[in-house]
Amino acid sequence: MTDTAPNGIKANGALKLTAKDFKSDQEVRWCPGCGDYAILAAVQGFLPELGIPREKIVFISGIGCSSRFPYYLSTYGMHSIHGRAPAIATGLASSRPDLSVWVITGDGDALSIGGNHLIHALRRNVNLKILLFNNRIYGLTKGQYSPTSEPGKITKSTPMGSLDEPFRPLSLALGAEAGFVARTIDSDRQHLTSVLRAAAQHQGAALVEIYQNCNIFNDGAFEVLKDPATRDAALLRLEHGKPYRLAPDGEEIVHDVTDPDPTRAFALSRLTEPTPIGVLRAVPRPAYDRQLNAQLEQAVAERGEGDLSALLSGSDTWMVR
Amino acid sequence: MTSRVEETGSTFDESHDPESEPANGGKRVRRLDRVVIRFAGDSGDGMQLTGDRFTSETAGFGNDLSTLPNFPAEIRAPAGTLPGVSSFQLHFADHDILTPGDAPDVLVAMNPAALKANLSDLPRGAEIIVNTDEFTKRALAKVGWQADPLDDGTLQEYRVHPVALTTLTVEALKETSLARKDAERAKNMFALGLLSWMYHRPTEGTETFLRTKFAKKPEIAEANVLAFRAGWNYGETTESFAVSYEVAPASRAFAPGRYRNISGNLALAYGLIAASKQSGLPLFLGSYPITPASDILHELSKHKNFGVRTFQAEDEIAGIGAALGAAFGGALGVTTTSGPGIALKSETIGLAVSLELPLLVVDIQRGGPSTGLPTKTEQADLLQAMFGRNGEAPVPIVAPASPGECFTMALEAARIALAYRTPVFLLSDGYLANGSEPWRVPELSELPDLSVEFATEPNAPDGSGGFWPYLRDPETLARPWAVPGTPGLEHRIGGIEKQDGTGNISYDPANHDHMVRTRQAKVDGVSVPDLAVDDPGGDARLLVLGWGSTFGPIAAGVRRARAAGGKVAQAHLRYLNPFPANLGEVLARYDKVLVPEMNLGQLAMLLRARYLVDARSFTQVSGMPFKAAQLAAVISEALDD
Ligand SMILES: Cc1ncc(C[n+]2csc(CCOP(=O)(O)OP(=O)(O)O)c2C)c(N)n1
Ligand code: SF4
Numbered sequence: 006m007t008d009t010a011p012n013g014i015k016a017n018g019a020l021k022l023t024a025k026d027f028k029s030d031q032e033v034r035w036c037p038g039c040g041d042y043a044i045l046a047a048v049q050g051f052l053p054e055l056g057i058p059r060e061k062i063v064f065i066s067g068i069g070c071s072s073r074f075p076y077y078l079s080t081y082g083m084h085s086i087h088g089r090a091p092a093i094a095t096g097l098a099s100s101r102p103d104l105s106v107w108v109i110t111g112d113g114d115a116l117s118i119g120g121n122h123l124i125h126a127l128r129r130n131v132n133l134k135i136l137l138f139n140n141r142i143y144g145l146t147k148g149q150y151s152p153t154s155e156p157g158k159i160t161k162s163t164p165m166g167s168l169d170e171p172f173r174p175l176s177l178a179l180g181a182e183a184g185f186v187a188r189t190i191d192s193d194r195q196h197l198t199s200v201l202r203a204a205a206q207h208q209g210a211a212l213v214e215i216y217q218n219c220n221i222f223n224d225g226a227f228e229v230l231k232d233p234a235t236r237d238a239a240l241l242r243l244e245h246g247k248p249y250r251l252a253p254d255g256e257e258i259v260h261d262v263t264d265p266d267p268t269r270a271f272a273l274s275r276l277t278e279p280t281p282i283g284v285l286r287a288v289p290r291p292a293y294d295r296q297l298n299a300q301l302e303q304a305v306a307e308r309g310e311g312d313l314s315a316l317l318s319g320s321d322t323w324m325v326r
Numbered sequence: 327m328t329s330r331v332e333e334t335g336s337t338f339d340e341s342h343d344p345e346s347e348p349a350n351g352g353k354r355v356r357r358l359d360r361v362v363i364r365f366a367g368d369s370g371d372g373m374q375l376t377g378d379r380f381t382s383e384t385a386g387f388g389n390d391l392s393t394l395p396n397f398p399a400e401i402r403a404p405a406g407t408l409p410g411v412s413s414f415q416l417h418f419a420d421h422d423i424l425t426p427g428d429a430p431d432v433l434v435a436m437n438p439a440a441l442k443a444n445l446s447d448l449p450r451g452a453e454i455i456v457n458t459d460e461f462t463k464r465a466l467a468k469v470g471w472q473a474d475p476l477d478d479g480t481l482q483e484y485r486v487h488p489v490a491l492t493t494l495t496v497e498a499l500k501e502t503s504l505a506r507k508d509a510e511r512a513k514n515m516f517a518l519g520l521l522s523w524m525y526h527r528p529t530e531g532t533e534t535f536l537r538t539k540f541a542k543k544p545e546i547a548e549a550n551v552l553a554f555r556a557g558w559n560y561g562e563t564t565e566s567f568a569v570s571y572e573v574a575p576a577s578r579a580f581a582p583g584r585y586r587n588i589s590g591n592l593a594l595a596y597g598l599i600a601a602s603k604q605s606g607l608p609l610f611l612g613s614y615p616i617t618p619a620s621d622i623l624h625e626l627s628k629h630k631n632f633g634v635r636t637f638q639a640e641d642e643i644a645g646i647g648a649a650l651g652a653a654f655g656g657a658l659g660v661t662t663t664s665g666p667g668i669a670l671k672s673e674t675i676g677l678a679v680s681l682e683l684p685l686l687v688v689d690i691q692r693g694g695p696s697t698g699l700p701t702k703t704e705q706a707d708l709l710q711a712m713f714g715r716n717g718e719a720p721v722p723i724v725a726p727a728s729p730g731e732c733f734t735m736a737l738e739a740a741r742i743a744l745a746y747r748t749p750v751f752l753l754s755d756g757y758l759a760n761g762s763e764p765w766r767v768p769e770l771s772e773l774p775d776l777s778v779e780f781a782t783e784p785n786a787p788d789g790s791g792g793f794w795p796y797l798r799d800p801e802t803l804a805r806p807w808a809v810p811g812t813p814g815l816e817h818r819i820g821g822i823e824k825q826d827g828t829g830n831i832s833y834d835p836a837n838h839d840h841m842v843r844t845r846q847a848k849v850d851g852v853s854v855p856d857l858a859v860d861d862p863g864g865d866a867r868l869l870v871l872g873w874g875s876t877f878g879p880i881a882a883g884v885r886r887a888r889a890a891g892g893k894v895a896q897a898h899l900r901y902l903n904p905f906p907a908n909l910g911e912v913l914a915r916y917d918k919v920l921v922p923e924m925n926l927g928q929l930a931m932l933l934r935a936r937y938l939v940d941a942r943s944f945t946q947v948s949g950m951p952f953k954a955a956q957l958a959a960v961i962s963e964a965l966d967d
């Protein structure tokens with residue numbers, strides 16, 4: 006723990022908080038067995054590590070089962086409207102660069118109704134950590150297919166199977182010029198925590214896709230990635246500096262999250278067998294909020310603090326006596 | 327558009343003040359009390375700039391004035407066509423005036439399209455200055471003229487000054503290195519120079535302006551200055567202009583003080599900066615470009631040294647979302663747009679109602695529905711502002727009555743938003759936004775104190791040391807504003823119904839009913855000044871009641887009706903939600919209430935519903951402001967029946 010966390014938010018090394026300190030007094034109301042519980046526990050377990058006092062942390066969510074998340078944390082929080090959390094968080098982070106701002110969103114929230122805000126937040130590189138809970142279904146509205154559901158998905162709204170091609174959230178994020186892109190799984194606490202850590206350290210926008218089981222409407226969606234019998238073959242665990250292959254007989258590539266060229270990260274983002282988890286890309290570039298605030302300082306340095314009286318008068322005035 | 331000096335309603339009339347003296351190289355000078363000039367040309371002819379410059383010269387000279395820019399939505403509609411005509415009307419006087427004038431006394435027509443598009447607005451005897459160079463067979467045919475109106479008698483009723491503006495401009499610039507095409511483009515400055523001579527306008531301002539505007543292209547700057555001077559000299563020397571006019575400064579119309587000319591959008595931007603300063607909160611604007619609101623975004627973007635953050639969002643929803651997020655963080659959050667943008671923002675405004683955070687929502691109304699008339703004016707978003715959200719979602723509404731008032735009402739909107747922790751609508755429109763008038767620059771000491779206290783201490787009444795985000799101020803019903811970064815006050819808010827006090831999610835029926843009524847009571851309880859009524863005789867039986875930008879034309883119409891002996895009272899609403907407390911009582915005092923609006927009767931509908939008063943609507947939705955004469959006629963009709 007340093008005085009300044011790597012993402013630029015002031016940290017306090019003397020701060021000794023525990024997971025319990027990040028629990029709110031509200032009763033958690035997800036379905037028993039929902040993957041959201043594990044994510045909540047992992048986040049509460051991770052936040053003390055940041056060394057940032059609770060009052061400097063803000064969680065902003067949209068609408069969906071996943072978006073109830075902020076109510077269960079003892080930080081500042083806002084449960085907003087469907088799809089708009091990245092926009093709201095952008096305003097907060099841009100005007101308050103002293104805060105650590107996190108966005109909680111679902112696959113419908115982030116990629117359907119809020120798709121526009123998501124891509125622009127990533128492109129702009131606002132200092133937001135976006136946790137996308139991907140259960141490949143609409144949970145809160147009781148089980149319609151989502152923009153990440155596999156084609157042919159049978160749901161209440163698609164009784165003969167869904168027709169549309171799903172998004173690959175990480176490909177979309179890379180296409181939107183995201184500097185930090187990662188994937189993890191609800192049930193792998195250790196891996197989830199390591200990805201949160203990497204995201205928190207990244208300067209600028211970070212997108213973390215978390216595979217999340219909705220045991221009511223899409224149970225077992227990620228089972229092959231979790232079952233001890235299949236997971237080793239099904240997963241590609243990415244680690245910076247370690248080699249991987251895109252195909253069993255393919256060339257060995259040393260994973261470099263800092264590669265400025267997103268081509269390899271993009272190839273990884275399209276890979277399904279095996280499914281990569283871990284950080285695909287972590288390339289820092291100046292964050293929007295920092296730059297915006299730097300412009301304010303530059304304006305003051307160049308022109309001095311604004312003088313309201315002079316502004317109102319302008320250059321063309323006349324006196325009436 | 328200033329104080330309350332009586333306007334006689336006299337029309338342009340040279341014989342009104344026959345005093346004339348030889349001056350200007352033996353030319354005659356006539357005194358006028360007021361003039362309406364309209365510059366008209368192609369969208370590419372620079373008519374808005376020409377009008378702006380003439381306005382600045384006129385403001386600097388000390389006349390009262392009011393302007394009406396009128397331009398097409400297309401940036402460069404096909405040259406020479408009727409839809410491509412752009413115009414700028416300016417009314418200036420030696421006394422106080424209220425409108426940009428019903429009809430021009432002088433039309434400057436840069437081409438046949440400009441002449442044709444504006445001819446029907448000209449009263450008999452009006453002066454027309456035409457650029458004869460553009461009156462070619464082809465150009466005439468483009469607007470459907472078989473014969474040349476300059477010599478077929480079409481313009482018989484008018485006093486026509488044919489001027490070869492283009493040729494003269496090119497001639498004046500022949501010593502410069504400019505290509506002919508570039509030289510031609512300075513013809514608007516030639517016209518400006520000529521008009522400046524005709525009306526004795528000071529010229530230094532324009533020369534300085536041109537040199538600054540084209541600082542990076544000195545040869546263009548010099549060419550424009552040359553053309554401008556050539557226009558002036560042309561007036562002075564040529565025989566076709568035998569008379570020039572003097573309109574004395576309107577010194578008696580203005581209260582003492584320092585004045586400048588200001589447009590509604592500029593005043594609004596300044597009002598927002600002033601509100602930021604007076605509240606001690608940094609200004610955050612989230613906006614998406616849209617006519618006629620974009621100029622506020624442009625203006626605020628220039629003032630980062632006032633701590634102003636401007637955010638050009640990906641759409642209107644993100645614009646207001648970011649403003650609301652900034653408000654959560656303790657900024658003065660503002661979003662600016664026009665009607666179509668409000669439609670997109672509705673859900674977020676509802677969220678702000680539920681979160682009970684301060685937020686300014688500025689709607690520069692334009693013609694609707696849908697894309698409608700982007701560059702024209704209308705007042706048809708009143709009911710959208712009032713009711714355009716799901717659920718019971720009351721929002722206070724204020725509306726400035728003149729360009730200069732956009733400043734004051736921005737401060738008022740901020741006062742209400744900050745004191746009551748609520749989104750507030752400010753309804754301006756295209757007419758106020760682009761129109762301008764002399765404005766007395768306020769002293770900083772006159773500005774209201776808008777300081778806010780953030781919550782800093784736990785407030786839970788149960789002594790738990792916790793923080794209740796919805797524990798209300800018993801006076802205002804406002805909830806505490808605890809911004810992130812404040813230790814011990816960490817809390818969560820959201821759009822789901824919450825328990826009053828604790829702010830915890832609550833689906834309890836009785837609590838929801840209580841919260842709906844409480845949010846309504848909070849807005850109903852917003853303190854707004856009483857409605858002032860102007861009824862000089864005190865015995866009028868007819869009240870004319872308007873809101874927003876119709877103030878000028880209504881007041882001018884009322885003056886005319888009074889000058890003709892009519893007894894009529896006038897009142898104007900600047901607060902539309904809540905209405906002033908005395909409004910019901912004011913309405914009850916009159917036998918008849920006439921409500922002119924640039925919509926199909928939206929305020930009248932609210933008045934009828936709220937006060938059971940038989941308000942009569944007079945409506946116009948042409949995209950253009952009312953004319954004084956038109957309202958005078960409606961008023962006298964209402965007086966008679
Ligand atoms: C404007 C609007 N449209 C629709 C809804 C209904 N709605 C709520 S959540 C949701 C989808 C949620 O899916 P997802 O984002 O994947 O979240 P999950 O519940 O799966 O966590 C929808 C359609 C809404 N609340 N607001
Ligand atoms: S519906 Fe699915 S996503 Fe929602 S709480 Fe239940 S299990 Fe979790």
Ligand SMILES: [Mg+2]
Pocket residue numbers: 069111112113138139140141142143144151
């Ligand atoms: Mg989902």
